[in-house]
Amino acid sequence: MPVLTVPTPARTGASATVIRAVRAWQLPPQPVGLPHGLPEPLAAAASDPPAGPGWAEHRTRFAIELVGDGVSGWQAPVGETVAQIIADDLAAGLIGHDAAAPRRLAYRKKTGRHRSGAHARLASSAVELACWDLASRAAGVSVTGLLGGAVRRTVPAYASALGLDPSHSEAQEAAAWITKAGFWGQKWPLTKQLILAGPGAVAKALTPLREAAGEGRFMVDGLGRCRLDEAMRLLPVLADLQVAFAEELVPPGSWSWHRLRAAGAGVPLAAGENAVDEAEQVRLLTGGGVDVWQIDPGWSGGLARSLHTTELAADLGMATFPHGDRLPAALALAGACCRDKIPAVEWHLTLEPLRQQIFTNPVQGEGGRLAVRSAPGLTEVPRLPEKTAVLEVTGP
Template identity: 80%
Template sequence: MTALTVRAPAQAGVATKTVVRAVRAWQLPPQPAGLPSELPEPVAAAAGEPPAGPAWAEHRTRFAIELVGDGVSGWHAPVAETVAQIIVDDLAAGLIGHDAAAPRRLAYRKKTGRHRNGAHARQAASAVELACWDLASRATGLSVTGLLGGTIRPKVPAYASALGLDPAHPSAPEAAAWITAAGFWGQKWPLPKPLILAGPRAVAKTLGRLRDAAGEGRFMVDALGRCRLDEAMQLLPVLADLQVTFAEELLPPGSFGWHRLRAAGTGVPLAAGEHAVDESEQTRLLTGKAVDVWQVDPGWSGGLARSLHTTELAADLGMATFPHGDRLPAALALAGACCRDKIPAVEWHLTLEPLRQQIYPTPVHVEDGMLPVRTVPALAEAPTLPEKRRCWR
């Protein structure tokens, strides 16, 4: 059996374990279909459509990236087939001989293709960067937070993302009450397009009963970029009455209408950032006075070093950062290396994260609203590979 193994002979005089000798991509099983079996009853009852699972190509065909050093490997998983292909075609050859303990040099390694910008290219660059942190951590015996400058806190608050739930479902208030009782830092509910089209009164009625059920808990909304500018402007007074902690992506991330929302003066904190994958877009959002709350995903934004940079910049500009939960191990490492003023909480997706965690031998769980920061080597456990392992050729 052969791997996508881009390999080079050991360099004379270089014996460090952190030097990349080969790059491999191992195929993982597809994401399980349906809802996680361990969901609390109030949450499961309010679920809308189950997570896409194998219906989405990126969940159906998944890979783990392995960077092979001298006697130790660094891992990142899962990545979609399109992302793995970019790593194979454009990045793998340039990784050979790279010292994973020198993250600032990674951007200058040779690239063999034309993919530089855009979501998939940035996910590929992020996957490689995170695998390098994992390799450096395993090789040196230091935690990733230690490599980032030291562990500031061993546990981080989690806020519950209810994006897999239907806010109009009769059981939704019970789910909102359960989230508060479970100790989460706060809860975030979706604004589906049909609810947006129903108008501000329908939004006020639907979200109002959830806000009441949440009690004193923090309450956020996510429009997933589905609002037109006029729709978002009409919703701002409703969201102000609900006293939302922040409103996420009322407009598409690249929209230039954000300043209109800020100029409305309703006092609703506006959040964005997870879909700002390229450096120029991140800088525009952060410094353009368009948003009040920064959101970053280390698996999309360029990796941990870039995420730490934008988190520090956001703090200098008076903004808190809430890392997106798609790459939870990286988000936790980032949060563990920052104080609570810079990163108050990390996202925990109620219906998706338990499915994502199934690739690891020991899944991470929320306890009393807190998530543990890994203080031992490795960004996360190495993913569980199928018994019949298939490598990408």
């Protein structure tokens, strides 16, 4: 990524939250394989190899720094494409912006022509979260405090078992471990092999896991892998399993999605994490096709947008379960909301410990609960192996 430098203007009476420079620092790639110290029941049932560490955005990663007067705001990790969009389209327009004014962020100048789509939204979300981090550190107040104050100090987490194989012979022991660990619930993937094997195979694989979950909630994630006919045949099985929700059996908002929703069968349908653009979020929320709302502050436009859609979902009778890709931001959001609005956040069993390795003090749970950060800053400052930023934009 090329280094871009613009002369810095004279500074006259501005607050510490005014952005003076934008920097990007390259981080080491996410480690391949399972995280060290993963409990044996989980490691035994893990997919081989785990998919996540092989993704391009995990191999080349950056930390974004927004530099104020004597204080910086951070967001990490972001992938190479997202970092490049920030450098090309957003960085110059951020200079002079007051990070303590999140509603004015959308009106800053952009230098590229593309405003929508997943990567553009990821870039704008990363910048928005870094602004919250900068404003929080400058004010000496937690991000949850800036959102209106903490409603609770800890938040329940549900265990995402997407890195585990539900058909594995050790999967039941893994499900029992999750229950014993105190998680609010557990979510298992519907692998493509399982979907192709048919409803009988799904019931055979998931019934022991449901039994091991006991009183804990049990969810499934189709990852958008089902055809409509496959999803329709799965509904009675999922109803018998009394799933708390089924996530993205088919692509949300599609024709197939609405057919599936019309079929009912008492299976709550969850979506939202991939609804990156505002119009798509509104369509899903108000279109009558979603029972459970999922939002990711790192994908949806940032914290302010996530809080807005969480409140809208609550008004429409839906609970929100923030997606786990930006766990610190999800925790700040959940800390500012009551349990009826956000009952739990997602903890990815095999992926989150790898994400947290860039921080000196990683987020860790206890008894199935995660602490809401009370110190200034959205996250810990990431560990930077390089002494020189690969991008720096200053002025005009």
